[in-house]
Amino acid sequence: MESEKTQFQVIEGGPLKVSGPFKISGPDGAIISREGPVYLCRCGHSTDKPFCDGSHKRNVFSE
């Protein structure tokens, strides 16, 4: 169903917003999240990786 699709929204200079049905697994394979929306760090500086902690505001990166 179209409405059931997972959606990734690229937020300029910020995180990747994920909503809809999904499961996120970490580097060791364990499921770390199934419910959204979640915000995934894109700037590389979050101290709560893979999630965004607002660090992009102090660390500008280019799109």
Add this chain to the structure above:
Amino acid sequence: MADPRNRQYTNGDITVFWIPSKCIHATTCFRELIEVFNPGRRPWVNMDGAPSRRIMEVVNKCPTHALVWKDNKDLTKEELKAQRNVLPTEENPGNLSSPNESTSIRIMRDGPIVVEGAFTIIGTNNEKLRPTTLSSFCRCGSSRNMPYCDGTHRKIDFRDQNPVNGE
């Protein structure tokens, strides 16, 4: 007769063959070498992305031999002929995954976010980006092909673990 979906890619030195019917999406190729094996691009194999030696190393790790390589000196006549026939509508590994399972989002250690399934991507200008069933998003902040991964995380030595004493 060979499967018409089979592809071959060369850098003039070696040729990489891709046999999609054998691919089980182990994702070894693009986790190791996204500069060369990038399911988000077409063609999905870019033979200029790394030296032959590195490409051979990663191809050798393909668990199903869906990817194999040959020295160009060893190509058969038929293979040489096929080298010149590049088809415009090419499959990529993403087109082969099942649309029924819920979207899988994998955080790769010190690497990108690899996404597989049925999903849409909205870009920074609120536009829908090209539909695909397999993508990898940059997590290091330094890709030159945002929002996608281009392998730069390896060059900048991106780490999941932040230094204990801050930066």
